[in-house]
Amino acid sequence: xxxxxxxxxQPIAELEAKIEELRYLxxxxxxxxxxxxxxxxxxxxxxxxxxxxSLTPWQIAQLARHPQRPYTLDYVExxxxxxxxxxxxxxxxxxxxxxxxxxxxxxxxxxxxxHQKGRDTKEKLRRNFGMPRPEGYRKARRLMELAxxxxxxxxxxxxxxxxxxxxxxxxxxxxxxIARNLHVMAGLKTPIVSVVIGEGGSGGALAIGVCDxxxxxxxxTYSVISPEGCASILWRSAEKAPEAAxxxxxxxxxxxxxxxxxxxxxxxxxxxxxxPDETARRVRQALVESLDLLDRTPLDKLLDQRHQRLxxxxxxxxx
Amino acid sequence: MSWFKKLMPSRxxxxxxxxxxxxxxxxxxxxACQAILYRAELERNLDVCPKCGHHRRIGARRRxxxxxxxxxxxxxxxxxxxxxxxxxKDSKRYKDRLAQAHKQTGERDALVVMAGALEGMPVVAAAFxxxxxxxxxxxxxxxxxxxxxxxxxxRQAPLVCFSASGGARxxxxxxxxxxxxxxxxxxxRLQARGIPYVSVLADPCMGGVSASLAMLGDILIAEPGALIxxxxxxxxxxxxxxxLPEGFQRAEFLLEHGAVDMIVDRRELRSRVAxxxxxxxxxxxx
Numbered sequence: 001x002x003x004x005x006x007x008x009x010q011p012i013a014e015l016e017a018k019i020e021e022l023r024y025l026x027x028x029x030x031x032x033x034x035x036x037x038x039x040x041x042x043x044x045x046x047x048x049x050x051x052x053x054s055l056t057p058w059q060i061a062q063l064a065r066h067p068q069r070p071y072t073l074d075y076v077e078x079x080x081x082x083x084x085x086x087x088x089x090x091x092x093x094x095x096x097x098x099x100x101x102x103x104x105x106x107x108x109x110x111x112x113x114x115h116q117k118g119r120d121t122k123e124k125l126r127r128n129f130g131m132p133r134p135e136g137y138r139k140a141r142r143l144m145e146l147a148x149x150x151x152x153x154x155x156x157x158x159x160x161x162x163x164x165x166x167x168x169x170x171x172x173x174x175x176x177x178i179a180r181n182l183h184v185m186a187g188l189k190t191p192i193v194s195v196v197i198g199e200g201g202s203g204g205a206l207a208i209g210v211c212d213x214x215x216x217x218x219x220x221t222y223s224v225i226s227p228e229g230c231a232s233i234l235w236r237s238a239e240k241a242p243e244a245a246x247x248x249x250x251x252x253x254x255x256x257x258x259x260x261x262x263x264x265x266x267x268x269x270x271x272x273x274x275x276p277d278e279t280a281r282r283v284r285q286a287l288v289e290s291l292d293l294l295d296r297t298p299l300d301k302l303l304d305q306r307h308q309r310l311x312x313x314x315x316x317x318x319x
Numbered sequence: 320m321s322w323f324k325k326l327m328p329s330r331x332x333x334x335x336x337x338x339x340x341x342x343x344x345x346x347x348x349x350x351a352c353q354a355i356l357y358r359a360e361l362e363r364n365l366d367v368c369p370k371c372g373h374h375r376r377i378g379a380r381r382r383x384x385x386x387x388x389x390x391x392x393x394x395x396x397x398x399x400x401x402x403x404x405x406x407x408k409d410s411k412r413y414k415d416r417l418a419q420a421h422k423q424t425g426e427r428d429a430l431v432v433m434a435g436a437l438e439g440m441p442v443v444a445a446a447f448x449x450x451x452x453x454x455x456x457x458x459x460x461x462x463x464x465x466x467x468x469x470x471x472x473x474r475q476a477p478l479v480c481f482s483a484s485g486g487a488r489x490x491x492x493x494x495x496x497x498x499x500x501x502x503x504x505x506x507x508r509l510q511a512r513g514i515p516y517v518s519v520l521a522d523p524c525m526g527g528v529s530a531s532l533a534m535l536g537d538i539l540i541a542e543p544g545a546l547i548x549x550x551x552x553x554x555x556x557x558x559x560x561x562x563l564p565e566g567f568q569r570a571e572f573l574l575e576h577g578a579v580d581m582i583v584d585r586r587e588l589r590s591r592v593a594x595x596x597x598x599x600x601x602x603x604x605x
Contacts, residue, residue: 165550314458
């Protein structure tokens with residue numbers, strides 16, 4: 001069992017292992033096995049296509065949390081140049097679960113902000129698994145207001161299980177920190193583009209996600225509550241998470257249908273983690289196009305459009 | 320059912336469930352101090368225990384009834400009722416849960432908004448009905464709140480909101496989450512026009528409601544003992560695996576940590592808010 005592959009990816013993992021084995025053999029044996037390798041590679045590709053054609057929402061939720069999935073800083077280094085990370089909320093601390101700073105996108109200066117998860121155990125703990133505390137949200141707000149003062153667009157990367165549910169976070173006003181960000185972003189006098197790259201976990205995600213244009217990676221998720229959380233409340237069993245994932249409508253396709261997401265960025269075959277460079281290239285292209293589009297809108301019209309967009313959220317009936 | 324009961328004709332058979340229930344009487348017990356209270360007196364006291372001061376949860380309409388002047392009153396957004404955009408179904412259909420909540424509370428959703436007056440000053444007041452699916456915020460709550468804000472703008476009248484909610488409504492998925500952004504954005508317009516917004520946090524005020532409209536008041540008032548926070552205590556306990564401190568996430572804890580301006584007894588809310596709003600709108604004392 002390869003831990004870098006999810007359950008439903010295991011058949012692909014087995015084929016890949018076989019290919020590796022053959023390659024290794026090929027180095028020191030007389031037999032020409034290139035043909036066999038090519039055959040297996042084609043088979044692996046076909047198998048991947050087949051598996052990924054009919055993923056369930058729950059499988060997509062697992063892909064969104066894949067241990068190998070690219071995180072914010074993986075995109076920052078591939079998409080932007082001259083990144084200068086800026087730290088701290090100026091009141092309490094620097095929260096490593098949110099990163100942000102000045103950078104250039106295609107030559108143009110922007111403010112980049114995103115949730116950051118860790119890759120190894122030590123880093124995971126330091127980043128608190130991408131779950132920000134109030135100081136993280138307050139740092140993000142400080143950076144957005146900085147961008148506003150200097151007329152720089154804001155790009156945010158969303159990837160968090162949620163805001164941190166901890167004693168210290170509550171003591172320092174997690175609710176207020178999130179609420180204030182929503183309030184500030186709704187009227188920030190500069191364009192905002194957000195991309196959901198992994199997990200869009202509830203209020204903790206939205207707190208850096210109020211925007212003029214919302215992009216979403218194909219296998220990312222965005223939800224009001226985690227499938228496990230929903231299942232344990234409504235089904236009274238966390239084991240019903242697959243059912244909850246389907247009912248909540250958390251996938252990019254479903255959210256595009258509901259009109260909540262503007263653009264879905266397709267991932268390479270097998271998911272973003274199979275080819276981070278290609279994924280970053282596609283995200284970069286979508287970001288550049290989005291910013292170009294927003295650049296052509298005068299600021300007062302942009303703010304008006306953002307307000308209308310926010311007011312338009314909701315589905316209800318008239319009695 | 321025993322063989323003996325089966326022998327009895329069905330019209331003299333009594334169902335076990337109906338038997339155990341004591342009819343709602345004249346007396347009730349305070350959950351906090353266990354004192355036996357006369358119900359009519361408790362009601363006159365706005366459901367605050369006269370013995371220990373414990374604040375019980377009260378419904379949206381009673382809340383507004385007690386807060387606003389008797390005249391004039393005009394309900395806002397009552398014609399907006401829930402849809403089921405996701406066709407959500409868990410162990411029960413969302414549609415059925417809505418119907419059940421309607422039957423239990425008489426409301427069509429979890430927020431009631433009224434334009435009226437407070438000691439003669441025009442105000443718009445909104446109140447969450449916690450009995451309606453835990454006061455959860457979905458599309459209707461968000462839209463009614465925004466219409467309340469619009470009414471406040473049109474009347475140049477202050478806005479007061481009494482929040483009591485478990486958070487965003489899961490059954491409307493991401494649409495519910497977006498109500499946080501929607502209500503927060505609407506409040507900006509109020510702020511831009513210099514119209515005050517007083518947010519009263521009642522028990523309980525959690526999750527997506529706490530992390531949006533409830534925490535954005537120009538003045539934040541908590542009711543005594545109210546549970547207020549982002550994550551629920553059970554979730555926090557499971558995450559940090561330690562015992563939560565005494566009084567954690569209660570109104571008094573929030574006051575101590577600088578998260579709210581004041582704690583006000585429900586029986587004094589009307590006069591305190593009237594006094595505050597008169598100052599913020601530079602009117603003479605009410």
